[in-house]
Amino acid sequence: MPEALGTDFGLLSPLDAGTRAAALTGDRAWLQALVDTELALTRSLVAAGLAPDWMFPVCDALTDAATLDLAAIAAAGRGGGNPVIPLVKHLAAAAERQYPGASDHIHVGATSQDILDTAAMLVGSRVAAEVHAQLAGFAGALAGLARDHRDTVMAGRTLGQQASPTSFGFVAAGWLDAVLAASARLESVTVGLPVQFGGAVGNLSVLTEIARTRRASDRAHADRAHTDNIVHDVLRDFAGRLGLAVPSLAWHTNRLPVTDLGSALAAAIGVVGSFALDVSVLSRTEIAELSERLGAGEGGSSAMPHKRNPVTAVLVVAAARQAPGLLATLYGSLLTEDQRPSGAWHAEWPPLRELERLAVAAATGAASLADRLDVDAERMRGNLDLTDGLIFSERVTTVLAEALGKTTAFGLVQRASEEAFLTHRPLQIVLSGMLSAEGADESLRARAWAAFDYAGDLGQSGAGIDRVLARHGAGTLLTTVDTARISRP
Incomplete structure (x- = not known):
């Protein structure tokens, strides 16, 4: 049977094959995250005494986003410019089927941008x-x-x-x-x-009013500080249920x-x-x-x-x-x-x-x-042999510089390199001849010759490797991030 037009199998994304990329970022993953967000908010309202306790089992029944019509929600998103508006309608209808009046406690105090x-x-x-x-x-x-x-x-x-x-x-x-x-x-x-939780213009005015009216009986004269504490408790609980941080303000x-x-x-x-x-x-x-x-x-x-x-x-x-x-x-x-x-x-x-x-x-x-x-x-x-020893020019220049000075040594090796390149002879041979012609002593010529040893010193390579390996061995990369999130939809 032909697949519906628009189905994406990753034809042009071959690197995705065998990975969790689609499962973690596809439409179903996003719909599940939207549902998780809405239900976390409702549960936080219940925990703060701003929604009835019977909403907990209602939320439990709505947890699986696969029960919702993803295609219909996506299509209806065009009407309001985002998928949250139709999602709330579908989720509210599902909540009503679980318990009459449950839709009153879905998407309370939030705006579409909060959820998305x-x-x-x-x-x-x-x-x-x-x-x-x-x-x-x-x-x-x-x-x-x-x-x-x-x-x-x-x-x-x-x-x-x-x-x-x-x-x-x-x-x-x-x-x-x-x-x-x-x-x-x-x-x-x-x-x-x-x-994200700020309501229409970011100041949580709806949630503040709900907290004031629904928890007014907590105190004979419910003060503003008491209301503010309730609002903060909702925000903190909301973030905690999702494993996210509490912001100072809506962003x-x-x-x-x-x-x-x-x-x-x-x-x-x-x-x-x-x-x-x-x-x-x-x-x-x-x-x-x-x-x-x-x-x-x-x-x-x-x-x-x-x-x-x-x-x-x-x-x-x-x-x-x-x-x-x-x-x-x-x-x-x-x-x-x-x-x-x-x-x-x-x-x-x-x-x-x-x-x-x-x-x-x-x-x-x-x-x-x-x-x-x-x-x-x-x-x-x-x-390493492709350049007939030219690859050792820096090393041999450093050796010679200790005896001849940096500028003189650089010029000498540069001339020798040019001759080696033009005559297709090894730099080691050409340089040794130049040193002899200029009257360099045997000890200096020997040190210059030894600089072409493939087993020669590679500077701080070993120490650098050890530092990085120590850093890697000091602990795993997953120290703070909740690894349980990996297994979530």
Whole structure:
């Protein structure tokens, strides 16, 4: 039977396959977050004595958003400009079927933006938990590479050219360091994601009036402080039930929570994308120092039978190239007017969801790629010979500078490098001849010759690797984020 027009199977998002991206960011996930938000608010009203106790079992019966007509709610969203308005009608009708009068206690004191913004933070927290989990696995794989290859010498490259020797372990430690930083940043943002609850113009006037009238009997003369405490209790309980933070004020026009979340996700995407780009470059036929271990049917071409493309690396890079433009839209929504803006918060929904989808898919893809990365140490060693010793020019210049001075040593090695390049002779031989011709003593010539040793000192590479590994080993990445959120719809 043909599928309904508009059904998205991820045809143009192959990196999503096998990940939780769709489950965490799709329409059903968003509808569930909206329902979770509405019911958390109602439960908080009950807990504060502003709604009857029998609403607890009513809420329990309405928990599963799959019982609602998603297609109908989505279609009706056009009428009011957002899906919350039709959702409230569907949820209220379902509540009435459970208990007459129950609809009176759904969506009390809130506006559509309260519910949608809070749902966005809820989806964001669930996405962040999954991204954290994937980054933790990714970091573990990178730590293994840094540890296992701390002495695997390779060509360090700058501006696309061989520069000076380094180790693959040091390169992997650089990737790991960036992952740890991005993960910490995402965690810091996630624990501060706030609920949104302000009512029509952000001052909770409806909830304040309800608290004053429905709890007036608590005191003979209910004072303002008592009412304010009740309102704060509702807000605090509302946030607690969703695992979100309590804001100082409603943030209808302060869109920093969204841009902060988007920025942290974009940073994570960029970090894993940089790793994947390095893998893609080092997988080139003429370099061939790394390769992605491919499964049956992976990495092929429709035209060239021999191809073994680093397909995961390519897709992760593609995800990273999309993130900056999406983030720019979120920053554009910082421009807001009045107490609730027209179009700013609406414009955030698609790019935020896409950033979340990309973050889950890219982090999952990068973790998988790191686990399947084949390192060709012999090829790395062989590629050091491509420049006939020019790659050691910095090292030998440093050795000579101690005896000749920096400027003289640099000029000497530069002349020797030019001659070596033009005559296709090893720099080691050319430089040794120049030193002899200039009357350098045997000790200096020996030290210069030894500078071309592949097992030579790599500076602080080992110490740097140890610092990053210690940082990684100090604790897991999921220290503060509620890991239980990973399993939520």
